[in-house]
Amino acid sequence: MNTKLPLSQYPNYLHSVIYPKNNECSGTSAVKFSDEELSKLASKLRTHVNELELSYRVKRLLMRKRIHQLGHLARQTKTDLMRIYNFGEKSLQEVHVALAKHDLKLGEPLPIIWPKYDD
Numbered sequence: 843m844n845t846k847l848p849l850s851q852y853p854n855y856l857h858s859v860i861y862p863k864n865n866e867c868s869g870t871s872a873v874k875f876s877d878e879e880l881s882k883l884a885s886k887l888r889t890h891v892n893e894l895e896l897s898y899r900v901k902r903l904l905m906r907k908r909i910h911q912l913g914h915l916a917r918q919t920k921t922d923l924m925r926i927y928n929f930g931e932k933s934l935q936e937v938h939v940a941l942a943k944h945d946l947k948l949g950e951p952l953p954i955i956w957p958k959y960d961d
Contacts, residue, residue, distance in 0.1 A: 860920060884922070886944060887913030894940045900933045916950040 855902040885904050891904050909915050915937065923937065928934055932939055 864867070886915070887911065889944070891915065895943070896936050896940055898934075900929075900936050903929050903933065904926075912941075912944060916946045916948070919949045 844869075891910055891912070893902055894901075894912070896904075903926050904915065909918065920934065923934055938948065941950075
């Protein structure tokens with residue numbers, strides 16, 4: 843049976859995962875997220891790579907690796923991207939800038955609201 847839970851029932855440690863510098867919580871307490879905040883984050887992670895400010899070349903390389911959405915890209919590490927044929931330092935810099943505009947970074951752990959993308 844596939845039922846959808848309200849977003850507020852997801853674990854509240856998501857804030858410390860996404861914003862580690864601003865986390866004032868101890869190990870046991872957590873920041874509460876509203877359904878609206880989690881919904882905005884989920885929709886941001888579903889942003890298609892073509893909507894990002896990346897060169898055509900970088901978009902093509904990402905699509906070849908089957909990285910189609912911002913959530914897929916945020917889960918990649920520098921090493922993962924550098925393994926893509928013809929993906930170099932300039933391409934990596936473009937990706938860093940694009941992710942920073944969405945308050946994300948490479949290797950972002952998004953285990954709760956964003957499913958892991960398997961090759």
